[in-house]
């Protein structure tokens with residue numbers, strides 16, 4: 455603290471965090487070397503280490519906030535390897551869990567460049583070229599999937615946030631009184647939203663957090679292919695209208711999180727028009743497949759949506775985090791999110807209007823997420839993306855066929871690049887009343903073992919009460935020999951586990 459108007463001499467300020475060119479260059483070169491080697495070695499590494507979270511916590515050592523610093527060189531020498539040795543690698547060719555992709559190396563470099571520039575892409579004046587790159591990225595993402603390129607949109611952190619942006623726009627536009635002024639509590643016609651039973655859990659958060667209320671989400675039944683039942687949807691809408699509810703939104707999934715099922719999007723669009731509802735498509739995972747020449751017919755209905763969520767950090771292989779919200783009428787985003795406080799001088803002129811992304815979404819200050827998505831699109835173009843997406847789908851189908859060759863594996867579903875199946879040991883007494891319960895327990899524990907094995911990483915789906923093993927391939931590093939290896943790995947772990955846990959009563963031999 456300064457006293458007596460005596461100030462420290464800061465004419466040659468030596469800020470502790472500053473790093474001058476030479477040091478930055480030396481550390482940067484080494485880091486790039488280490489990352490390049492890591493990427494080359496990735497297939498030889500285990501997908502993950504089977505260590506407890508406790509052990510990893512302990513690895514970090516002394517838990518006190520450091521009073522004094524450590525040189526950046528020492529830190530990188532320690533931390534780079536620590537991270538390589540104790541992480542799960544979603545960039546590994548045999549990672550097929552959840553819906554997390556391998557990250558495109560160009561995106562890794564883009565993130566470094568974006569951080570170095572540190573643009574605040576909330577206002578165009580703070581990020582002149584970055585804002586334009588984001589706008590171009592939005593147009594290109596729309597072009598890739600056949601959505602109108604005149605739409606509004608922005609990049610957000612992921613699928614949840616992209617769906618939230620669209621949900622909020624739908625609520626703003628379709629509500630019958632000005633909710634932003636009065637709040638939800640004054641309405642005597644509660645808003646209701648329609649989703650299928652297979653919709654991702656973002657809708658639970660949205661309903662609770664944005665004032666809709668969980669009980670105003672109508673979970674419409676699905677058919678035997680996990681698609682929303684259109685008859686049930688229309689019956690529910692009619693019943694809500696006659697009970698004085700205000701239906702406002704139908705969410706169609708373009709690739710459900712569990713099995714990749716695609717709702718009948720064209721029919722949902724027709725129903726939405728008939729009842730004046732907002733049609734939102736959750737394409738966080740599956741939307742990019744709409745660009746394929748042989749895209750499933752139902753998927754193409756996404757072009758009619760009022761809004762759409764798509765995750766570049768899923769099937770466009772951008773490093774985390776990158777989600778994208780598209781809204782057909784850009785004005786709807788502005789009406790939902792834009793404010794003009796006096797302390798922001800961002801309006802520009804009519805002749806040269808800026809794109810201020812703080813007017814389009816929930817965030818104020820925002821990073822330059824678009825760079826990694828934009829550079830990926832430029833590096834390989836539409837052609838490159840469609841090739842990788844098509845190959846992922848082909849590999850998932852290949853896996854489905856491979857699974858069918860093994861009597862102890864039972865195929866379940868195959869949609870887009872998600873394949874599900876389960877392990878049924880041959881000598882199991884399938885007639886027993888407890889056989890299905892046992893199979894669920896066995897397959898659940900099998901997923902746990904496989905996830906810890908480091909040989910492969912898959913996740914699960916529960917369909918019709920059956921616990922299934924689930925491989926989701928959004929991974930440009932996966933090859934056919936990787937998927938061909940999976941059945942044998944599953945059988946090896948499955949048989950070992952079955953021998954340990956099967957009750958005597960379920961033995962048929």
Ligand SMILES: Cc1ncc(COP(=O)(O)O)c(C=O)c1O
Pocket residue numbers: 552553611612613614615617654656707709710711736737738739765777
């Ligand atoms: C269909 C769907 N919607 C939304 C999400 C949420 O996306 P994120 O995890 O990027 O928030 C997911 C995630 O897997 C998803 O599959």
